Amino acid sequence: MNKKIVSAVLCGAMILGSAVPAMAGTADGKKIALVGKSAGNAFFEIAAASFVETAEAEGATVDTVYPEAATADAQIKVLDNLISQDYDAICISANDVNALQAKLQEAMDEGIKISCFDSATNPDSRQIFINQAGTVAVGQALLDAVLDIAGGEGQFAILSATSQAANQNAWIDAMKNIMESDDTYANLELVEVAYGDDEPQKSTDQTAALLEKYPDLKVICAPTTVGIAAAAKYLQDNGSACKLTGLGLPSEMLEYTGADDEHSCPYFYLWDMQGLGKLSALTTIALVNEDITGALDETFTAGDLGDYTITEADDGGTEVVLGAPLQFNPDNIEEMAKLY
Numbered sequence: 001m002n003k004k005i006v007s008a009v010l011c012g013a014m015i016l017g018s019a020v021p022a023m024a025g026t027a028d029g030k031k032i033a034l035v036g037k038s039a040g041n042a043f044f045e046i047a048a049a050s051f052v053e054t055a056e057a058e059g060a061t062v063d064t065v066y067p068e069a070a071t072a073d074a075q076i077k078v079l080d081n082l083i084s085q086d087y088d089a090i091c092i093s094a095n096d097v098n099a100l101q102a103k104l105q106e107a108m109d110e111g112i113k114i115s116c117f118d119s120a121t122n123p124d125s126r127q128i129f130i131n132q133a134g135t136v137a138v139g140q141a142l143l144d145a146v147l148d149i150a151g152g153e154g155q156f157a158i159l160s161a162t163s164q165a166a167n168q169n170a171w172i173d174a175m176k177n178i179m180e181s182d183d184t185y186a187n188l189e190l191v192e193v194a195y196g197d198d199e200p201q202k203s204t205d206q207t208a209a210l211l212e213k214y215p216d217l218k219v220i221c222a223p224t225t226v227g228i229a230a231a232a233k234y235l236q237d238n239g240s241a242c243k244l245t246g247l248g249l250p251s252e253m254l255e256y257t258g259a260d261d262e263h264s265c266p267y268f269y270l271w272d273m274q275g276l277g278k279l280s281a282l283t284t285i286a287l288v289n290e291d292i293t294g295a296l297d298e299t300f301t302a303g304d305l306g307d308y309t310i311t312e313a314d315d316g317g318t319e320v321v322l323g324a325p326l327q328f329n330p331d332n333i334e335e336m337a338k339l340y
């Protein structure tokens with residue numbers, strides 16, 4: 001390229017550069033904190049990556065913060081710190097339904113918008129809950145999977161996260177309510193709810209203990225991605241006749257999912273993880289911009305996810321629901337494992 005052409009091109013580029021204004025984001029200069037339940041859980045890392053990408057594309061800055069442990073006390077410490085730092089919003093997956101209330105109310109009194117994603121506080125502690133899938137829909141899907149995998153009758157156990165975990169407790173309550181009110185499940189016996197605290201080793205130990213205590217156990221249902229992956233490995237490595245279902249990340253369940261005896265898990269559920277991060281970010285930004293207040297029947301557009309209406313959550317507060325739970329089975333697990 002000769003000098004004249006180079007300078008003409010550069011000149012054109014400069015003119016172009018100055019003529020086109022920077023795209024204005026809907027959240028330019030806004031500061032958001034995203035708080036997970038605990039560090040080292042791929043579930044939160046995947047959701048956070050999509051949340052951050054979405055919010056940053058709108059011009060916001062996001063700090064992702066994890067408490068030292070999967071407890072309310074550890075989250076209270078995190079919140080204390082965040083409240084003094086001028087955040088426009090905090091989006092949190094709660095380790096306890098009620099214990100964060102005083103701190104979150106303090107934050108709201110300071111003008112910080114509060115949304116929950118994944119695991120909701122009580123209604124008074126939040127403005128809105130971004131629910132990945134309807135709570136009853138998750139309970140129903142899990143219970144139907146247990147019934148199917150157990151062959152219609154027998155003992156099953158639940159391997160949960162922590163005993164205080166708001167989302168797991170809501171799903172377990174939904175399962176119990178369905179069992180009580182519908183004869184379809186009359187021949188299933190829930191023998192125990194065990195807690196692996198979303199720690200791989202504790203979840204493995206709890207799986208071993210369940211098998212020892214209940215030699216006739218047909219199915220373990222683990223509504224936690226950490227618990228299901230630990231149980232899947234233990235059951236499969238030990239050639240156990242007890243089968244597994246629950247909520248898991250396809251990438252962590254790939255080698256354990258199959259319809260034959262070689263695999264511990266015939267199928268399991270989760271939801272669109274990238275969608276969860278995206279919807280959580282856009283809902284939180286809508287709150288910050290006061291496009292919504294979190295009240296019933298408000299509507300907003302969440303980018304290419306489409307239009308959402310705020311509905312009543314099972315706890316009497318409000319929520320926006322991403323969609324239906326998704327099933328992962330031998331037919332789709334390889335494809336889905338590439339995504340999350």
Ligand code: RAM
Nearest residue numbers: 043161223224225226247
């Ligand atoms: C674990 C966490 C999270 C839950 C998933 C299914 O990663 O407990 O809160 O939604 O499992």
